[in-house]
Amino acid sequence: MSEREVLDLDVLFVGAGPASLAGAIHLKRLLSKSGTEASVAVLEKASEIGAHSLSGAIVDPRALRELFPDFPDTDFPFEAEVSEEHLYYLTENKKIPFPFVPPSMNHHHCFVTSLGKLTRWLGNKCENEGVDIFCGFAGTKLLYEGEQVVGVRTGDRGIDKNGEKKPQFEPGADIRAKVVILGEGTRGSLTKNLIDRHELMQGCNPQVWAVGVKELWQMPSGTVPPGYVAHTMGFPLGQAIFGGAFLYGMQNDIWDLGLVVGLDYQNPGVDSHHELQRLKNHPWIRSLLSAGKMIAYGAKSLPEGGWYSIPKLSVGGAMLIGDSAGFMNGQRLKGIHLAMKSGMLAAETTAEAFATGKFSESDLADYDSRIASSWIRDELWKVRNFHQGFDRGLFGGLANAGIGLFTGGRGWGIKNRLSSEAGHKKMQKGVKKNRYQDLQFDGTYLFDKVTDVYYSATAHEEDQVPHLKIRDQDVCVSKCTEEYGNPCEKFCPANVYEMLPDGDGQRLQINFSNCVHCKTCDIMDPYQIIDWVPPEGGDGPVWVNL
Amino acid sequence: MDVLIVLEDNNGKIHRMGLESIAAAQKLANGLSLSMGALVMGANGDALAKEASEYNVGEVLKINNEHLSSYSSDGYAETVKQVIEQENPTYVIFGHTYQVRDYAPKVSAKLMKPFLVDNVDVRTNEGNVVFTKQMFNAKLSADVEANSSGPFLVSFQSAAFSMDAAAAGSVSIRESTVQLDTAMIRTKSEPPFQEEVGGVDLTSADIIVSIGRGIGKEENIPLAVELSKALGGELAASRPVVDSGWLPSAHQIGSSGQSVSPKLYLALGISGAIQHVVGMKGSKNIVTINKDPDAPIFEISDYGVVGDILEIIPKLTEAIQALKN
Numbered sequence: 001m002s003e004r005e006v007l008d009l010d011v012l013f014v015g016a017g018p019a020s021l022a023g024a025i026h027l028k029r030l031l032s033k034s035g036t037e038a039s040v041a042v043l044e045k046a047s048e049i050g051a052h053s054l055s056g057a058i059v060d061p062r063a064l065r066e067l068f069p070d071f072p073d074t075d076f077p078f079e080a081e082v083s084e085e086h087l088y089y090l091t092e093n094k095k096i097p098f099p100f101v102p103p104s105m106n107h108h109h110c111f112v113t114s115l116g117k118l119t120r121w122l123g124n125k126c127e128n129e130g131v132d133i134f135c136g137f138a139g140t141k142l143l144y145e146g147e148q149v150v151g152v153r154t155g156d157r158g159i160d161k162n163g164e165k166k167p168q169f170e171p172g173a174d175i176r177a178k179v180v181i182l183g184e185g186t187r188g189s190l191t192k193n194l195i196d197r198h199e200l201m202q203g204c205n206p207q208v209w210a211v212g213v214k215e216l217w218q219m220p221s222g223t224v225p226p227g228y229v230a231h232t233m234g235f236p237l238g239q240a241i242f243g244g245a246f247l248y249g250m251q252n253d254i255w256d257l258g259l260v261v262g263l264d265y266q267n268p269g270v271d272s273h274h275e276l277q278r279l280k281n282h283p284w285i286r287s288l289l290s291a292g293k294m295i296a297y298g299a300k301s302l303p304e305g306g307w308y309s310i311p312k313l314s315v316g317g318a319m320l321i322g323d324s325a326g327f328m329n330g331q332r333l334k335g336i337h338l339a340m341k342s343g344m345l346a347a348e349t350t351a352e353a354f355a356t357g358k359f360s361e362s363d364l365a366d367y368d369s370r371i372a373s374s375w376i377r378d379e380l381w382k383v384r385n386f387h388q389g390f391d392r393g394l395f396g397g398l399a400n401a402g403i404g405l406f407t408g409g410r411g412w413g414i415k416n417r418l419s420s421e422a423g424h425k426k427m428q429k430g431v432k433k434n435r436y437q438d439l440q441f442d443g444t445y446l447f448d449k450v451t452d453v454y455y456s457a458t459a460h461e462e463d464q465v466p467h468l469k470i471r472d473q474d475v476c477v478s479k480c481t482e483e484y485g486n487p488c489e490k491f492c493p494a495n496v497y498e499m500l501p502d503g504d505g506q507r508l509q510i511n512f513s514n515c516v517h518c519k520t521c522d523i524m525d526p527y528q529i530i531d532w533v534p535p536e537g538g539d540g541p542v543w544v545n546l
Numbered sequence: 547m548d549v550l551i552v553l554e555d556n557n558g559k560i561h562r563m564g565l566e567s568i569a570a571a572q573k574l575a576n577g578l579s580l581s582m583g584a585l586v587m588g589a590n591g592d593a594l595a596k597e598a599s600e601y602n603v604g605e606v607l608k609i610n611n612e613h614l615s616s617y618s619s620d621g622y623a624e625t626v627k628q629v630i631e632q633e634n635p636t637y638v639i640f641g642h643t644y645q646v647r648d649y650a651p652k653v654s655a656k657l658m659k660p661f662l663v664d665n666v667d668v669r670t671n672e673g674n675v676v677f678t679k680q681m682f683n684a685k686l687s688a689d690v691e692a693n694s695s696g697p698f699l700v701s702f703q704s705a706a707f708s709m710d711a712a713a714a715g716s717v718s719i720r721e722s723t724v725q726l727d728t729a730m731i732r733t734k735s736e737p738p739f740q741e742e743v744g745g746v747d748l749t750s751a752d753i754i755v756s757i758g759r760g761i762g763k764e765e766n767i768p769l770a771v772e773l774s775k776a777l778g779g780e781l782a783a784s785r786p787v788v789d790s791g792w793l794p795s796a797h798q799i800g801s802s803g804q805s806v807s808p809k810l811y812l813a814l815g816i817s818g819a820i821q822h823v824v825g826m827k828g829s830k831n832i833v834t835i836n837k838d839p840d841a842p843i844f845e846i847s848d849y850g851v852v853g854d855i856l857e858i859i860p861k862l863t864e865a866i867q868a869l870k871n
Contacts, residue, residue, distance in 0.1 A: 443842060454801070454820045462788075462795055462802055500790075509789060513802055 005173040009039045011350055012152060012177035013343075014139045014190060016044035017053060018115070018336050019322025020183035021122035022067055023343025028129040030351035038354055040131050043152065043175070045138035045517075047538040049123035052185075052517055054300040054546040055115035055336060056212070056246055056258060058082065058107050058229065062375070063340035068125075077121040078111035079250045083227030090235035090245075095284050104331050104383070104405060105231065112227055112248045112256075114545040115336065138534030139190050142318070143174060147198075148360065149317035151176035152190065157536050160463045178359050179350050180318045183343060186301040187519035189533045191324040200311035200320075206422040207309040207326055208387055210243060211520045213272045213299040213493050214258030215452070216250075216545065219292040224253040231333070236278035239394040241265045242304070242387070245279050246333070247288070250545070255289060260333075262304065262390070263524045264423030267431045268487035272299070272520075274436045277446045281439075290445060297447075297455040298546045299493040299518040304330045307384040308417055313371060314364040319346045327376060331383040331401060338376050345370040385411035388418035427526045429483045449495045453514045456494070457542040460513035460535050467535035468496065468510050468521060475527055476508045484526055491524045516541045547605075548580035550635035550697075552626060553598055554643055558590045560597050562750070563641025563702070565709035568601050570668055570702045571639045572713055575604075577670035580636070583607050585629055587622070589615045595719045602715030607633070613726040617645065620731045623652035628724040630657065636696035637675070642703050654699050661699040662690060666706040705749050705807060746780055746796055753779030753810045756799055756826070759786040760815015760836060760855050767792055769859045770814065776866040779810070784822045800825035815855045818843025835859075 011027060013020035020042050031038050046052040064076055073081075085107050087098040123133060143151035151174055158169035182191050186209065195201055228249030237243050242262025250256050259279055261272040279285060303309065303326040310326045313319055321327075321342040328335035349367040353359050371377060382404070388411060389400025403413040411418035441448040447455075460467075470476065480486055481499070486508075488497035494514045499506050517540050522532040551571045554561035568584065575582045582604030586594035595608040607629065613621050622645075630638060630653070638653075640646040642664045654661035666687070667678040677690045677700060692698055748754060755774035761767065774781040781797060788798040799806055800822040807828035814835050816822060819842070826832070827846055834847040835855050844850045851858065 450819045450821065454824075459802060462798075509786075511785075511789065 004171045007173055007175045009041050009175060009177045010354070011038060011040045011179045011181065012175055013040070013042040013181045013183055014152060015182070015184040015188065015322075015324070016042045016046075016049045016119060016123060016133060016135070017183050017185055017322055017339065018119060018122060019324075019327075019339035019343035020181065021119060021126050021343070022063060022340035023181060023183070023321060023347045024126050024131045025122070025129050026067060026344040027347035027350055028131055030347060031354065034351065034355060036351070036354050041175070042126065042131060042133045043137050043139050043154070044133060044135045045534050045537055046135060046540060047542065048135050049133065050116035050120040050544075051542050052540055053116040053119045054212075054214070054298045054543055055113075056214075056248065056256070056333065057113045057115050057336060058110045058248070058334060059113040059118070060110050060332075060334055060337040063337040063344065067340065067344065073111070076111070077117045078113050079248075080112050080226035082107045082110050082112060082229050083225065085229040086231070088230060088232045090232045090282060090284075092235050093283055095232070095282075102402070102405070104401070105333075107229055110334075112229065112250060113336070114250065116543055116545050118336070136538035137173075138537045139184075140172060140534055142180070142190055142193060143176065147316055149180050149194075149315060152180055155534055155537055159465060161465060163465055166463070178317065179353065179364070181343070181346050181350070182318060182320050182324050183322045183339070184324045186303055186323045187522050187532065188324045189531070191320060192522075194315065194318060194320070195311055198312075198315045200313075200315070202312075204311055205305055205308040205388075205420045207303055208305040208420055208423050209263040209301045209523045210260045210304045211263055211272050211299060211301045211491070211493065211518060212258055212260045213276045214256060214297070214546065215276065215294050215455075216296040217255040217257060217289050217292040218295045219253045219255055219289075221253055223291070224249045224255055226251050233394060235282060236275050237261065241270065242390045242397070247285070254295075254545070255292065257285065257289070260302070262423065263301065263491075263520065264421075264426045266426055266428045267433055267435070268427050268484040268526070269431065269434060269490055271436065271490040271493075273449050273452060273493045274439060277439055277441070278436070280446060286445075294447065294455060296544065296546060297452040298541060298543050299456075299516050299520070301519050301523055302335065303328050304387045305420065306330055306387055307377070307380040309420070310380075312368065314349075314361065314367045316361040316364065317359050319349070319364055319367050321346050327380070329379055329383060331386045338379070341374065341376050342371065345374060345376075382409040384409050385415070385418045388420045391420070424524050424526050424528065427484060427487065427524075432485070449493070450514070453494045453516070456516045458494070458514060458516050458540055459542070460515065460539040462513055464536055466510045466512040467533050468512055468515070469531040469533060470508070470510070471529040471531070473508055475529060477506055480527065481506070488521055488525065488530070491520050493518060493520065497521070547583040547633050547635050549575045549582045549604075549637045549639060550630065550633060551582065551584040551603060551639045552646075553584055553586050553594060554641065554645055555586075555588050555590045555594055558593050560594055561641060561643060562709055563643050563704055565601075565712050566705070566707040567639045567641045567702050568603055569707040569709065569711040571637075572602065573707070574637060574639070574668045574670075574675065578673070578675070583633065583635070585609070585626070587611070587614050587625055588617065599717050599719050600714060601717070602713040603717055605717050606719045608719055608721050609724055610721065611724060611726050613728070613731055617735050618731050618733050619649040619652060619735075620733050621726060623649040623656065624726060624730055625724045626650075626653045627656045629722070630697055632722065634697070636698065638697055638699045640699070640701040642701040646701055650699055650701065657697070659697055659699060661701070663701050664703045665700060666703050668700075705805070748780055748782055748797070748799065748804045748806050751780040751806070751808050753777050753812075754782050754799075754806060754808045754826075754829075755779050755812045755814065756782040756784065756816060757787055757814045757855075758784040758816030758822075761787060761792075762815075762856065764790070764792045766856060769856070769863070773812075773859050773863045773866075776863045776870070777810075777812075779808075779812075782806070784816045784819075813843050813847070814859065816843055817841045818846070
């Protein structure tokens, strides 16, 4: 009963997001065109496809049109085509429209989309193509033969909080595959190990992340124009913190309100959830939302580093796609089309490899070249210095981005490449400024964090080892408290970390069952001692339309 | 018959959720004057049939078959399928137990008929039957009506109906047969899991004394134990207490613990986070003691005291003991 099962496959995608699903569809078609019999599967840690999918989102349909050339746009599961778009600079009480929306931020012919709806739709297409999708199973370990990746081990089930086997213990399975394609999303645990082991970030700028938090608001009938798009800068983040807000009109009178906060701020007290609540205090937002009801909450990190933060993408037997690789255009606020395209290019490399029967590092390096000669590179190259400009604040960043439009993306108009520093290193010690002393949660319009977490519908088997591994908790209760004031309590948008009094001292409590799988802690911890690993398969948020 | 209730064996007695499903079936049948029957099977069939015949269930149908002496999902699914074909009920009612979750989907697949799971209510509306089930982590309730003909398989959530509401009666027992052979039984079940040692059944408690973060430290837990003993109730807790390891997880109330609806719920030092409230808001009387007058728990309380539980609990225990003497 407790022997580890071994499953032999040909290609395994890890993580059923847009990158993997598009890649799997494309691969199945390529293989069947060349008459190759090969099994393709997708592993997904959520209980069903889409339950862990969260994005803004505005989708550029380019990759979808390539994947489904015969489909009219109306067949895609979009909310609505962007019908009007606004860009505002917010002060605490006012909104000042930008005189024009710069072409780089223009969302014409793009579509307001729920990523969860899109992934569920793609999942169906996958199954029609004969791709196996295993939901409720997380990949927890890469299997190696020498330096060649040969598969993925899935997580054990039925281990109690002390690490002992429960009666229903089931060991994870070893899924062996000739090619493993990691589309785990941002800061995937397998991806992190792969990058470290093969030193794939050598020569790159460190990746810089942001965290996006959002709420969906159900409004009275007929009050939300689908396809309405507004982006803002300024309040509540101010000029020192990278990021901004978005407000999108969805179908069925739902407002999609979110805030992106760069994970490279200096004040350790910054709390993305609280910033979102502050944003809702803006009179303009209040006038739009106050007649509605909040129905869903979620958070996710996103890679902002751009072209120079993209690692080497292939090793023997494995490739990185989508957010795992860092394919996001920070200036256009879009990554879904890049993710899908990267999955499709990895599929093309894989199909070639099956033709020759070779899957070594040099064979799969074909994928790096395909990316370098694709429209992904064209698009990201133009904005390769975008994020770095914000090291000099909001206006520095905008100036740099503006000049970049005329110089093909050169930093400050002259430099080909601006360097950057990992975001967590920018956090400053001893900053005590509390940004939230005036914030009052009323439970109906402004919500405290635990209440918002409830609306993510996240749940975890409580009797398991916490999936947030902290290498040395002594650092938390002594050094970190003194130096940074325990920023984990703030940067986690789901109230996972809590410092509690314990006798004369204090202790760290990890409320792991609140976790919404955004990975912010793994990214932003100033000592880099938190490892996010997948909990038991099927656990986590249950997002419907985020 | 129109309504078939499938009862489950719990060590020679009818499973509590079976009795609850009798109450549900009676509500359904009475609303539309439908005929009922209750199905029992397995090694303890005789004892179950006798117990079931003391309820107002129309008649009891007993299946004896050597292949049903121990539980198997194949055997039970095939049996229920054949009984449905013989009796042609419109509604087949189950309690939403682990066993039902195991085999009832197979019955649904065999018959290509829908299985409406984990309902919390049933009612009739202008001659139509309306089932209610919770969605999105119990944030919404959905009403479901059929637009096809039966049979429909329907299961009810634990404690959706009270077993006390099952009306007594005296009905006859009819023996029936099904055709099973060894080849049909492809699965062999291992013995059921042992319940957690020291497990408590909070869902059937009338009085619950529940403690939260306000209890302060582990050394104060005995104060709450004394109070729950004095009241004759069960001890429960909100998440922080369990997370701190002061009580086992079987005592936890809320979205990641048990859902309860006792006659009296004493919330001591519990702030009332929504995750806790969804597990106890159905309580008939909620009495709260909390230091913080703004604690959200007061909004759903019938009675509230703003004060320090560590001062009040011992006095309350004393007063209740004095009253009892």
